[in-house]
Amino acid sequence: MKKINSLMRLLTIAGIAIMLSGYACAQDQPLRLAGAPCVEPPVLHCPEKDCPGDRVINQGPVVEMKTRRPYFLDYPCDLKQGEKVTFILSLHGGGSYGNWQRHYFPIMDFKDKYRLVIATPNSPIRAWSAADDEYLQNIVNSIITQIGKENIRAFWLVGHSQGGMTSNRIIRTDFFKDKVDGWLSLSGGRLGGNPGRASSFGARPAAAPTAAPAGAPPRGADMAAALAALREPPAVDFSFIYSTGQREIDDKGVPETSAWASKYACNPRSSPQVIVDTRAGYVYDGTRQNPPNPAWGLLPAPGKAHIYTYPGCRDGRIVADVVRIDKGHTEGLEPNITEELVKLMLSAKGGKIQQTR
Template sequence: MNRLAQYRAKGIAGLCGLLMALAGQLALAADDILGVACQTPPPVHCMDGDCAAKTAMPGNVTEPESGRQYFLDYPCDLQDGEDVIFILNIHGAGSIANWQRHYFPAMDHKEKYRLVVATPTAAGSTSMGSGDGVRVWAPQTDDAYLQAITNQVIDAFGRDNIKAFWLAGHSQGGMTSRRLVCTDFFADKVDGMLSLSGGRIGQAPFVANFGPPLPDGSPPPARPRGTAEEVLPSCDFSHIFAIGEYEIEQLPDNSPWAAKYQCEAREHTQIVDTQPGWVTDSGRSGYRVWGREARPGTADIYEYPSCDNGRVVADVVRLDKGHTEGLEPEVTQRIIELIASASGGKLQGSASAN
């Protein structure tokens, strides 16, 4: 069955679920949550070959304080009072929300794993050396916005119903997640952080010529190495790191975050995908470090088991991939399985929002 047929099948299943709800079950009405009519497949979803126009769409929910839009995806058969996992899905520099929804398509698994996924777009921009403004996450323009989205989602779904809250970020979005995770607002809320090519706790150094290719397709110039000693985060959370094989020099064979939680020696498994991810950076593809066309592949999964307090520490290396190929369906599902297996409860255990 191809990807399009799979999503049509899911759409039929979603319709059946809605009919059951109308027959008397306690499922929430489709437009009860922030005015979003729930859909499966999710709204503005890429299908076969139509991603280019759809990824520019801004969102389906408006955050009232800023007036900015973001995407909200949640299970269409959600029951009143049911526990969910909340993921704040943050794009990288120069990107946009609906591209990120398809780069890390957690929305494709929202019914099975009871996911609520909020995917916003940054407002800030900066010069990247060419004089052109590139959209990036910036404290002065975006931190309050991300906090407001978080509060809006918590209020809408109910603090006691959010059994785990994860920050997920690609590239500069991953760096932003790491900057935010132990701040006063997020430290008592976030149960886990997923870094998608955005920096590992216990650094996995990027290759010297990391970055988008030059206009003629050649690699960018080598960047100087940083010399500052890494400072580990000061708060507690699970951590998953996912990277393309060609982005880093090598994956370290140990993890200071796993050591912190006294995890056991890491275990290795592999995931094989026969279907491609949804997106790549089609305007700058070809340089393998940055990324080529989306395609099937294999991923190495390195998990540190039996961590203290039920936390999860894991690394995912996608073989023969670079920075921008969207995650394939099986490796996406495995990452979400790891997220779902981790301990949570920070929101359910706290009395009030910051």
């Protein structure tokens, strides 16, 4: 009988050990989010230059199942269950596509180094409106559920042009206002005082095709509403970074003060940190190159950018302006300035999603 009891104990201990080993192995397995393929380089990544047109307009391999609409989802292929990440929702401009946006601001190239999860959605009519809100909310909810809210250290909205204006709209809504820790506006409007537009900005040469290009500016009433929204700061707390091409704004440049910085009692704007890129960005607007329009954007080229921060902001907020020297509205960001923007984002206070109920 003693031998039988001893054998039973050994079998029980062995069973527990196997269960624990299986659990540990499961914990060590990389996460696979939303069925998104995770490969290196990331799926549908452009070459360093001359990205094929059919690749740039691709809308992504992942499907948001409630609306049946596609999007891109980039994340570290070795992401583990319980790992802390920064979640970014990146919105393309008017007339553009998800994969163009992925390469205009190519943070997917830094997803492993900085542990980023990046969702890049698409508007089927290439211009965002309130009709898209459910789709965007479903994507956010899906990522929160899969990663776990306790593992999302910060959530940022990124938007180029009309995608930036859309960020300014949705950040005020009940769904987003308690989740978003920061907004990066890529030529999508500046909270706290907007610079003027260059006189040639958006002017379409007669020889250009009629199809809307990447980042087409909103027209008429839409533009007026977007500018009015910038003049009325949202009653929400978040960090704010504004980036613009020097050639797309008027000669007065970006204002040296910011009402948004004043909101957080930040110190006066710093002297510029100069970032030099010897490599060009990936994308541009091919419909505006004959003749070229410098305010709208030329072909990709190496560049230089000035980063102005408002240091010492209350509650760990970040407020900053970035001016890309001799760049227009649609020239894709170069690698070094892209990485510096990521570092700025990560330096800001996060945690809103972790605190939601």
